[in-house]
Amino acid sequence: MNSDFLNTLVLTGKLAISTTIILLVISLPIGYWLTYSKFKFKAPIEAFICMPMVLPPTVMGYYLLVAFSPENILGSFLDQYLNTRWAFSFQGILIASILAGLPFMVQPIQNGFSSLPKSYKEASYTLGKSSWVTFYKVLVPNIKSSIITGVALTFAHCIGEFGIVLMVGGNIPGQTRIASIAIYDEVQALNYPAAHQYSLVLFIISFFLLVLIYSINKNFKINTL
Amino acid sequence: MNSDFLNTLVLTGKLAISTTIILLVISLPIGYWLTYSKFKFKAPIEAFICMPMVLPPTVMGYYLLVAFSPENILGSFLDQYLNTRWAFSFQGILIASILAGLPFMVQPIQNGFSSLPKSYKEASYTLGKSSWVTFYKVLVPNIKSSIITGVALTFAHCIGEFGIVLMVGGNIPGQTRIASIAIYDEVQALNYPAAHQYSLVLFIISFFLLVLIYSINKNFKINTL
Amino acid sequence: MIQINLEYSFLTPNGKKNLSINTEIPEKEIIGLSGPSGAGKTTFLRILAGLETPERGKIKVGKQVFFDSEKKMNVPPQKRKLGFMFQDYALFPNMNVEQNIDFGRSHKHNPELTHRLLKIMDLQNLRKQRIHQLSGGQKQRVALARALATESSLFLLDEPLSALDLPMRTKLQEEILKIYESLQPTIFFVSHDKDEIHKLSTYILQFNNDKVELLKK
C-alpha cells in the first residue's frame, strides 16, 4: 500500500466521520419533528427525504454540480458573498454526502422515536420538564439502538458512496479522491492486484469500525432489556 | 417520453419490486435471528451484512462479474449444471440488487424486533404458541413501522442503484437497462433535455410510490398509538 | 378553590362516550377518586394534567386558569406545576431508580430530597437498579417517589399503592399524610380500596358511569 492510498484513506475517514456526525446532529431534530408534529403532509416530506436516493448518484452529482456552478444562483451567491466554490472541493463532497446519506440517518431515528411509548414524553412534561430537556434526557437516550442503526448505515454508505462524490469532487488526489474512487480507478485501469489490495484494506477497516459501532449497541441492550 | 424509456421504467419497477419483496422475505428471519439468538458473534455478522455498502458499487459489480464468469467456480457451475448465466441477465442484476439492498432491509427490521418488549414473546409462549405463530402473529405485526422504513429505504435505493447494475447487467435495452442507467446515458451524451425529462418522470413516480408507502405507516400508527 | 366544568368525549368502536364533570373543590384537600373500572378516573387526572383536552369547559386551580375553551386557553402540562403519577408508572428505562426520582425533583439544590424519598419508599438498596430489574411494587414506589419529588402544590396520583403489600401500604399512607401536613398540597388520588379512601381523603369524587359526584367526608 503506497502513501497515496494512505492519504486517500485518511480523506475517506474524514469525509465519512464528518458526514455521520453532521447527519446525526441534524437528523435528531428532523426525526423528532417528523414523529411528533401534527403537520398533515408528513408522508410527502418523508418521501422527499428519500428522493436523492432514487436518482443515479452520478446524475444527482451532476445536478449538484450545476447548482454549485457560479453561473447559477447558489453558486454565484457562494462565489460573490462568501468567496468560496463548492464544486471540486472538500465542502462540496461533504454536502453531497450529507444529502445522499440523509435518509439513512433520518429514517431509523424517526422510526425509533415513533416506537417509544408516548407516556415517556407525557411523564416528563408532567414533571415540569421542557421539550428540550425531555428530548435530550428522555427521548434520545431511549432510542440509542435506532441511532446506532442510523450511524452504521450512514457511515457504511458514505464509505462506499462514489458516484456523487466523483462527479462533484472530480477525483483530485488529496482533496476529493476518496478510497472508493481510488479503487474504482484501479479497477478501471485493470490493475486488479492493486484494486484487490485496496478493497481488502477498506473492507477490513470498515468492518472493524462497524463491529465497534454494533458492539456499543449490544452493550446498551444488555443494560436495559 | 419515448417507448424505450417506458420499457425501461417497467423494467426498473420490476427490479425494484422483486428486490424489495425478496429482501423482505429473507430479512424478517435474519432480523429475528440477529435479535433473539444468543450467538456471541452477532456484531461481526451485523457488520458483515453492511459490507457490500462500503465498496464502490462498480467495484462490487466487478467482483460479482468475476464470480459469475464461466471461468470461475460459481459461474461454471451455473453454466454446466443449470445451463444459465447470471452476467448480463435479469437474474444477475436481481442478485446484485438484493446484495446491495440487504442492509437497508435487515437493519430497520432488526432494530424493530429489538425494541419490542420481551414480554410479547413471553406472553405468546406461555399461551402455548409456537415460535412460528409468535413470529408471524405477534412479533411481525408489531414492527410494521420498522418494516415500512426498510421497504422504503430498500425500494428507493434500488431505483437509484446503478453502479452494480450497470456492471453486472451490461446495459441491455429491455433486459438490464434500468431507468437510472438510461438517465446516466443521456447525461453522459450531453442530452440534457432528455436527461431532465427522464429524471423528472422517475422522480415523480418514485415520489408517489414512497408517499403511498409512508401513508400506510401513518394509518397504522393512528390505529395503535 | 378548584373550579371544574368540562365536557370530554372519547371515540370508541361503539360510538362516543361522554364524560361531563362540573364541580368545585376547595384547595389543599385530599380528594379520593373512586368508581368502577373504565369510569373515567384516569382520564380526569389526565385532563387536569393537560394531557387530554376537553371539548368544552373551564378548569381553574386557585388563581391559575388551566383551561378555558371560550378564551381558547390551554396551559401546556409543563407549565401546570404538578406531580403526576401514572397508573402504569411510565418510568424511564434509560435511568436507574435514583435518576428517575432525581429527574422529578424541581429544585436543583436539594439532593437530600431524593435520599429521603428513597428511604421512605424503602428503595435505598435498589438505588442503582435499572427499571426493568424491578418488581411491580418496586416500580410503583419509584413512580410515586418521582411524582412526590416535584414538591408541587398539586399531586395527581393514579392508584399509587395498589401493588403493595399491606404493611408497606399502611406505611406509605402515613407518609402521604405527613407530606400533606408539611407541604399542604392538593392531592387527587385514585383508589379501589375503601379503607384507604376513608383513611386519606377529606373529599371523595365518586365516578359512576353516568355522572360524577363530589362527597364531603
Next chain:
Amino acid sequence: MIQINLEYSFLTPNGKKNLSINTEIPEKEIIGLSGPSGAGKTTFLRILAGLETPERGKIKVGKQVFFDSEKKMNVPPQKRKLGFMFQDYALFPNMNVEQNIDFGRSHKHNPELTHRLLKIMDLQNLRKQRIHQLSGGQKQRVALARALATESSLFLLDEPLSALDLPMRTKLQEEILKIYESLQPTIFFVSHDKDEIHKLSTYILQFNNDKVELLKK
C-alpha cells in the same frame, strides 16, 4: 403433587440475591401467593412458566417434569401447557380485545369461549377496542380472560384483580371459583388482599425476604 426444589439468584447492583424454594403442593388446589413487594412472587411464577431458569433444582407438576438441573432438562414455556397472566398484562397492541382473548384459546373449535369470557369480564362493548384505548382495569380483565382462555390445567395469575373496583373484584373472584369447580385446574395467584387470599385459596405460599413457606388454610 407439584414438587418444587429450586435455587435461583438474581444479580442486583448490591450483589446476588437468592431465592430458594423447597416444597410439595397437592395438585388441583388454589394457592395464594403473598408477601412483601420484591420478595420473589413474580419470579417464582416466571420460573414455573419456564421464563426463568433456576440455577439448580427440580420442578415436577403431576407426572410431567418441567425442569431438572441434574438431567439437564428444561421444558420450554410453549410445552408446559399453562395459562399465565402477567402482572403488567403484556397484551398485544396489534390485536383488539377480542383478538387478544382469542389468541389465548387453545381449541380452534370453541369460539363460544371467547364470548363467554367477554361477558364474564364485562367487556362485550369493548370487543373491538384497541389495547391502548383501554383503562387500566379493562386491560387487567383482558389479560385475565386471555390466560383463562387457554383452558389449561395450570393457571399462573400475577395480581389478577388488583386494579378493579370492589364489586367487579368480588364478581370475578366468584367466577374464578366457578372455573375452578368446573375444570379443576391448579391455580397459583398473587394477591396483596388478605380477604381475597382467604376467600379463594386452599393453600398459601408465604414469601418472606429470607424464606418461602407453604401454609394450609
Next chain:
Amino acid sequence: SPKEQKVTIAAAANLRYVLDEIKEQYIKENPEVQLQMIYGSSGTLTQQILNGAPYNLFLSADTKFPESIVKKGMAEGLPINYCYGRLAMWSSSIEVSKGLSILTSPQVKKIAVANPSQAPYGETAVNLLKKLNLYNQIENKIVWGENINQTAQFASSGNAEVGFIALSLALAPQMKEKGKYYVIPENQASPIAQAAVLIKGQENNKQAKIFLNYIISPKCSSLWEKYGYGLANKK
C-alpha cells in the same frame, strides 16, 4: 514553488497506459513540473469541465467532446488532434485472428461494445458492424459498457466472449497476456481522431500548453506507436 508548476490533466480512459509512460519521461526532463493525471470517460470529464472543474488540459477520446467545450466558450484556443486510436477485437477464449466472421458463431454468446453515444470507440464499432451487415444478426448478443475500460472488463472477466476495445488496451500488459486480439483493418474502420483542448482561466496553462506540444512532438512517437496509436502529424 512546486505548486506553481502543477498541471492537472483530465484524460480519456484509453490513454491511461501510454500517458503514464509519457509522464514518467516528461518528469525526468522537467523535474520542476508536477503532472496530475485524472482518468475518466470523456463524457464524465467533459461534464466536470463544463461545470468548472480545475483542469488545465483535456485529452478526449474523440473530437466531439472538445468541440462542445469550445462551443461553450470554455476553451483556450481550438482543439488539437494529438493521436489516432485504433479499434481491436479481443477475446480470452476464442480464436479471433480469423476476423469478424466469428461473431456469428454460436460459441460467441455475448459481445461487449462501448456505449456509442458516449464512447467514440463504441460508435466506431457499431458503424463497422452495420457496414458489414453484421449488426442485425448479432444485436441481441451485445452488452454495452459505459466506457472503453468497462467494455474491456466485460471481456477480460470472461463473461463476454468477445469485446471491441481500444488497441491501446489490448496492448496494455494487463490485457496482453490474458487473451488474443485482432486489429480492425483500416479499410474497414478508419482510425479515431482524438483531440485535446486547453481549458480557459486556469493557472499554469503555459506549462499545460508546453506539455501538449510535447506529447505531439517526435520525442513521444515511439511511445504512441508502442500502444498502437497512429501519430497525429502523419495519420
